[in-house]
Amino acid sequence: MSPVRAGALRWGVLVLALGCAHVEGRAELVDHAPPGDALLLQNASHETICYAQLGAAGSSLTRAPDRLAADETLAPGQQHAFALEPGAHRLRLMDCNRRLLLETDLELGVSGTTLTFHDR
Numbered sequence: 329m330s331p332v333r334a335g336a337l338r339w340g341v342l343v344l345a346l347g348c349a350h351v352e353g354r355a356e357l358v359d360h361a362p363p364g365d366a367l368l369l370q371n372a373s374h375e376t377i378c379y380a381q382l383g384a385a386g387s388s389l390t391r392a393p394d395r396l397a398a399d400e401t402l403a404p405g406q407q408h409a410f411a412l413e414p415g416a417h418r419l420r421l422m423d424c425n426r427r428l429l430l431e432t433d434l435e436l437g438v439s440g441t442t443l444t445f446h447d448r
Contacts, residue, residue, distance in 0.1 A: 366412035366436050369402065370444040377402040378424040385416030385433040414438045421445060
């Protein structure tokens with residue numbers, strides 16, 4: 329891994345650690361995603377993600393809509409791209425029983441961001 333990429337990864341993990349409201353799993357944040365996608369979510373855990381709520385950083389997501397389609401889930405190894413404006417956002421991931429997997433604030437750069445969700 330290049331020193332620049334390693335530094336970005338360390339910085340991204342620090343942003344997650346400082347911005348976490350609640351974390352069951354852990355996540356790695358890398359400042360790059362495929363062109364045209366602001367946030368690429370990769371599920372590297374053993375959990376199935378059934379709900380992904382997104383909102384403004386620091387906000388309550390209790391009433392935020394699920395950003396996955398009604399019949400869409402993210403099984404282990406799958407990924408999903410969310411088109412979002414660069415800036416500060418809050419993300420909440422839940423399993424199919426609505427058990428919280430991850431809730432965190434994150435900063436999306438103009439080049440996009442990849443967030444990889446891992447088990448604890």
